[in-house]
Amino acid sequence: MIFPPKHWKTQKKRLGTKGAEVTFVAADIRDFLQEKRFDLWHDRAALHFLSSPSDARTYAKNAAASIKKDGILVVAVFSPDGPTKCSVLKSSSTMLSVLKKSSLGISRC
Secondary structure, eight states, X not given: OOOOGGGHHHHHHHTGXXXXXXXXXXXXXXXXXXXXXXXXXXXXXXXXXXXXXXHHHHHHHHHHHHEEEEEEEEEOOOOTXXXXXXXXXXXXXXXXXXXXXXXXXXXXX
């Protein structure tokens, strides 16, 4: 599920004491760099909206740099024969191949 920032407080409350362990982030992945490293990065929407291989490589680099050494990166993408639009935005199913070729320590795709 996608939780807009205005709903993060509600989601943390639903998680109870575990809510303090969750960090929600809304950012442009092409510019997202921070010192904190995450145990889990779950993204179910961004990759298929990146329309250029350069943006996908930047995504892969920034995501890989943002998770801990033994962290988990979960990224959902459209299948190769999937839709060409999502909502009103152009989407791409080819960015998974860019991730696989990124040589950033991504062990399984």
